[in-house]
Each structure stands twice: as structure tokens, then as C-alpha cells.
Amino acid sequence: MMKKIKKRLIFIGGFISLILGIIGLVIPILPTTPFLLLASAAFAKSSERFNNWLLNNKILGAYIKNYREGKGLPLKIKAITLSLLWITIIISIIFLMHLFWVQVVLICIAIVVSIHIILIKPKI
Numbered sequence: 001m002m003k004k005i006k007k008r009l010i011f012i013g014g015f016i017s018l019i020l021g022i023i024g025l026v027i028p029i030l031p032t033t034p035f036l037l038l039a040s041a042a043f044a045k046s047s048e049r050f051n052n053w054l055l056n057n058k059i060l061g062a063y064i065k066n067y068r069e070g071k072g073l074p075l076k077i078k079a080i081t082l083s084l085l086w087i088t089i090i091i092s093i094i095f096l097m098h099l100f101w102v103q104v105v106l107i108c109i110a111i112v113v114s115i116h117i118i119l120i121k122p123k124i
Contacts, residue, residue: 007046014042018054021063027088031113033063040064072121081117085110 021035043051089110093103
């Protein structure tokens, strides 16, 4: 009984990670690849069917495959990601966040994420 509950909780965690990874495709503040890797690890322990679906998915599977194979990120994707990241942060600061400390936190997050993206080796 406890094994089934544990398996279900791991599956739910994987599903939540999958959703966050998908959201990360359009909202650059959320990192896509780590959430997809976490989802794959959770599905590997809880649902072989979902794990196979994720790994063989045309869009999402590529993130996991490229990461596991040590491949880099195409320069075009880096440029798009960085652009979307900074556009999102600037719009958030100007129109949504009026608390100075939140603005500072958003800029710090954007800087750290930008450095991470820049340091990922470019895919040739």
C-alpha cells in the first residue's frame, strides 16, 4: 500500500515538474531543462509509459536528449531566450512590480539566468 502511495506521489511530482518545464518554454524565468530532467527521473520511477512519452516527444524529448549527450544550446536559441528573459523582466518591472526590492530580485534572477545561459556551450 505504501509503495503505491509513494509511486503516485513521485508521479505527481513528475507531472508538476513537466508542467513547470512546459511553462518554462514560454516564460524564460523558469528553466525548462532542469524541470524536464526532474520529470523524466520521476516518471522513470513511477510510470514507464509517461517516461517513454516524454523522452520520445518531438519538442520536450530533445531538451533531455541534448542535456544527457552533453550537447550545447544553439546560438539562435540562446539569443531568443536571453531576449525573452530581459523583455519579460523589463515589462514586469515597469508595469507589474512597483516594490523596489522585488524589482531588484527580478534583475538579480535575470542576471544569474543570463550568466547560466551564456555559459552553456554553443551547439555547433
